[in-house]
Amino acid sequence: AQSVTQLDSQVPVFEEAPVELRCNYSSSVSVYLFWYVQYPNQGLQLLLKYLSGSTLVKGINGFEAEFNKSQTSFHLRKPSVHISDTAEYFCAVRGLSGGYNKLIFGAGTRLAVHP
Amino acid sequence: DAGITQSPRHKVTETGTPVTLRCHQTENHRYMYWYRQDPGHGLRLIHYSYGVKDTDKGEVSDGYSVSRSKTEDFLLTLESATSSQTSVYFCAISPGTADYGYTFGSGTRLTVV
Numbered sequence: 021a022q023s024v025t026q027l028d029s030q031v032p033v034f035e036e037a038p039v040e041l042r043c044n045y046s047s048s049v050s051v052y053l054f055w056y057v058q059y060p061n062q063g064l065q066l067l068l069k070y071l072s073g074s075t076l077v078k079g080i081n082g083f084e085a086e087f088n089k090s091q092t093s094f095h096l097r098k099p100s101v102h103i104s105d106t107a108e109y110f111c112a113v114r115g116l117s118g119g120y121n122k123l124i125f126g127a128g129t130r131l132a133v134h135p
Numbered sequence: 136d137a138g139i140t141q142s143p144r145h146k147v148t149e150t151g152t153p154v155t156l157r158c159h160q161t162e163n164h165r166y167m168y169w170y171r172q173d174p175g176h177g178l179r180l181i182h183y184s185y186g187v188k189d190t191d192k193g194e195v196s197d198g199y200s201v202s203r204s205k206t207e208d209f210l211l212t213l214e215s216a217t218s219s220q221t222s223v224y225f226c227a228i229s230p231g232t233a234d235y236g237y238t239f240g241s242g243t244r245l246t247v248v
Contacts, residue, residue: 056236062242063239063240064178064237065239110178123236125178126177127175127177128178
């Protein structure tokens with residue numbers, strides 16, 4: 021079984037500052053990792069995903085995430101945030117074996133960007 | 136979202152009444168899912184389907200049933216709505232390959248009064 025822990029429920033940050041949203045996972049098998057973003061009153065959109073290869077993954081809107089297998093982490097970063105980045109961000113994990121595999125989501129991190 | 140629509144977008148219903156939410160896809164994806172989203176809980180899986188007439192329970196299935204009579208439609212029914220089922224409901228679809236992730240609908244906001 022897999023599980024995901026998003027270490028911060030809320031992250032306030034000023035515009036143009038860097039941000040890191042933390043995600044840790046646990047799994048007994050190899051995994052794929054995903055970050056989704058949810059803007060107010062909308063569904064979730066895929067931001068980026070790690071499947072294999074380079075541990076640094078680039079996504080849409082200037083976001084990137086780094087897979088760290090030894091730390092079982094997949095933290096999301098952006099060097100300079102904008103007001104429009106205000107949203108809720110979800111980390112998700114999907115195991116690669118063990119029968120039918122579903123995405124397991126973290127509880128979400130609400131990013132609030134202030135002017 | 137392109138290829139997946141949920142209806143209705145908003146609904147207010149009374150305690151004890153049955154409610155059906157609809158998810159419709161045009162992507163011909165095999166897998167469909169129903170989630171509920173509540174503050175502090177993130178997304179919790181209610182039911183999912185891995186083919187026509189093939190469904191299974193998720194982690195919070197009590198009080199909910201589903202049906203999938205054709206590939207494109209996945210219905211979620213609250214047999215007798217309760218106030219604890221006030222939530223935002225999301226449908227998602229996936230072709231089933233592990234690297235794909237899910238595509239989500241725009242959600243249905245359900246209020247049970």
